Amino acid sequence: MYFCTMSKKEINIDFENSIGPWLGKTVKLVDYFLQESLNEHNLGLTKEQVIVLKRLHDQDGMNQNELAFITLRNKSSLTRLLTNMEGNGYIIRKKSVVDKRIKHVYLTKYGKETFIKIRPVLKNVMSTLEQDVTEQEKAQIINILKKIQHNFNSKIESI
Amino acid sequence: MYFCTMSKKEINIDFENSIGPWLGKTVKLVDYFLQESLNEHNLGLTKEQVIVLKRLHDQDGMNQNELAFITLRNKSSLTRLLTNMEGNGYIIRKKSVVDKRIKHVYLTKYGKETFIKIRPVLKNVMSTLEQDVTEQEKAQIINILKKIQHNFNSKIESI
DNA sequence: TTTTAATAGTTGCATATACAACTATTAAAA
DNA sequence: TTTTAATAGTTGTATATGCAACTATTAAAA
Numbered sequence: 001m002y003f004c005t006m007s008k009k010e011i012n013i014d015f016e017n018s019i020g021p022w023l024g025k026t027v028k029l030v031d032y033f034l035q036e037s038l039n040e041h042n043l044g045l046t047k048e049q050v051i052v053l054k055r056l057h058d059q060d061g062m063n064q065n066e067l068a069f070i071t072l073r074n075k076s077s078l079t080r081l082l083t084n085m086e087g088n089g090y091i092i093r094k095k096s097v098v099d100k101r102i103k104h105v106y107l108t109k110y111g112k113e114t115f116i117k118i119r120p121v122l123k124n125v126m127s128t129l130e131q132d133v134t135e136q137e138k139a140q141i142i143n144i145l146k147k148i149q150h151n152f153n154s155k156i157e158s159i
Numbered sequence: 160m161y162f163c164t165m166s167k168k169e170i171n172i173d174f175e176n177s178i179g180p181w182l183g184k185t186v187k188l189v190d191y192f193l194q195e196s197l198n199e200h201n202l203g204l205t206k207e208q209v210i211v212l213k214r215l216h217d218q219d220g221m222n223q224n225e226l227a228f229i230t231l232r233n234k235s236s237l238t239r240l241l242t243n244m245e246g247n248g249y250i251i252r253k254k255s256v257v258d259k260r261i262k263h264v265y266l267t268k269y270g271k272e273t274f275i276k277i278r279p280v281l282k283n284v285m286s287t288l289e290q291d292v293t294e295q296e297k298a299q300i301i302n303i304l305k306k307i308q309h310n311f312n313s314k315i316e317s318i
Numbered sequence: 319t320t321t322t323a324a325t326a327g328t329t330g331c332a333t334a335t336a337c338a339a340c341t342a343t344t345a346a347a348a
Numbered sequence: 349t350t351t352t353a354a355t356a357g358t359t360g361t362a363t364a365t366g367c368a369a370c371t372a373t374t375a376a377a378a
Contacts, residue, residue, distance in 0.1 A: 013213065013278070018285050019297060020189055022304045027186045028231050029311045030179055035336090036315075046363065054172065065326065072187050077365045079328060084363075101326040101373050119172065126177050131310045133303060138178060141303045144296050145181045151290045152188045156195075194366090207334065224356065236335045238358060243333075260343050260356040 019148070030129060037121045043114065048073075049085055050122065053115040056091065056107045063102045064093075090114060178307070189288060196280045202273065207232075208244055209281065212274040215250065215266045222261045223252075249273060 015021040034047045048071075055070055056062065062070070068078040082105060085091045090111035096102040107115070130138065174180040193206045207230075214229055215221065221229070227237040241264060244250045249270035255261040266274070289297065 012217065013281055013285065015213075017301075018289070019292070019300055020285050020288050022301050023182065023186050023189065025231060026304045026307055027182050029308055030182065033311045033315060048364065054174075058171065063326080072184060073364090074366050075327070076329080076367080081364075083328095099326085099374070103327070122172055126172065126179050128310055128314055129179050129307055130177070132306060133178070137299075137303050137306075140296070140299050141178060142176075142181050144292060144300045145185045147291060147296075148185055148288055149188055151287055152192045155287055156192060198367095205333065222356080232334090233336050234357070235337080235359080240334070242358095258344070258356085262357070 030125065033128070034122075034125045037125060038118065041118065041121070043118070044088070045114070045118065048081060049090070050115075050118060052081060052085065053090060053107065053111060053118070054122065056105060057112065057115050060106055061104045063096070063104050065102075067105055085111075189284065192287070193280075193284045196284060197277065200277065200280070202277070203247070204273070204277065207240060208249065209274075209277060211240060211244065212249065212266065212270060212277070213281065215264060216271065216274050219265055220263045222255070222263050224261075226264055244270075 031047060034050075038045050038047060038050060051071055052067065055067065064075065064078055064082065067082075068075045071078065073081070082091060082093065086093060089108055092106050092108055093103045094106065096104060133141075190206060193209075197204050197206060197209060210230055211226065214226065223234065223237055223241065226241075227234045230237065232240070241250060241252065245252060248267055251265050251267055252262045253265065255263060292300075
């Protein structure tokens with residue numbers, strides 16, 4: 001009909017030519033490869049737990065609030081993640097004596113040893129990811145990702 | 160000590176200057192914004208369910224295998240996702256008469272109406288994401304993401 | 319100082335996820 | 349044709365996730 005000249009393509013959403021779905025698919029692939037690599041070590045470690053180990057190895061003794069923020073997750077989600085990790089002996093929680101609300105999180109000896117052992121896996125995932133990606137492309141993509149994050153952050157904060 | 164000239168930076172993994180963590184953080188932000196936008200409609204829809212609605216709206220009647228593949232998830236994960244969506248009246252499953260193993264998935268009237276109503280939300284997320292991103296940058300990032308996916312796919316398939 | 323906020327962490331509830339083991343059905347091999 | 353493979357989907361079990369409501373503790377306001 002003459003008053004409906006829009007093509008189907010314009011009405012519908014084109015996932016093939018949009019950044020969002022490409023990002024999502026890529027991250028799923030990275031996550032899958034990372035988890036598979038971890039599974040080969042038969043330690044029962046999840047990718048999320050490894051990231052926590054890495055962050056604590058960088059800076060031991062963070063409290064749960066800081067750890068939740070830096071690992072980009074909800075505090076209740078972190079609580080349960082840490083409960084599992086504590087049960088497996090990777091970390092311990094210690095109540096602060098200054099502020100009894102706060103719990104600091106520390107790597108155990110086993111947790112530290114495990115991270116050292118698993119670190120090459122993490123390195124391998126990251127170098128696989130950036131294989132054949134030039135320094136220029138790396139700068140480009142990080143720059144674009146920063147722009148995308150800014151787009152959402154400015155919208156979220158304005159609410 | 161003289162035999163240990165490596166700086167800490169080289170031994171440790173630098174998340175700030177690696178593509179992986181930047182990708183992960185960006186996708187989390189996109190997901191958060193999408194879910195928040197959906198919540199405003201009080202339909203109890205999750206972002207995963209909306210993607211399924213979108214895919215079925217593009218091509219109704221796919222079987223669960225195809226739907227799992229196109230939405231990038233495990234078949235058992237899809238089973239439970241569909242169970243929830245069927246319970247909420249968005250979709251129905253129909254056993255194939257040709258091959259009794261197969262179940263085709265169809266949008267209900269309510270499912271279709273819901274997707275039409277929710278589609279602007281999806282569009283808004285995607286245009287927010289690409290706001291201020293030039294066509295050149297869009298081509299660049301998709302190109303780099305394709306390269307990253309290829310890096311992992313070739314490693315995974317070679318196992 | 320007493321009351322009221324805000325903060326840190328936990329728990330209830332619901333969804334999403336994936337691997338492995340399972341059932342049912344169909345296709346391939348003997 | 350009978351046996352064996354492969355395939356589609358479901359279920360058990362376990363982890364991860366987030367919102368809302370909760371407890372305990374500390375900080376701010378009255």
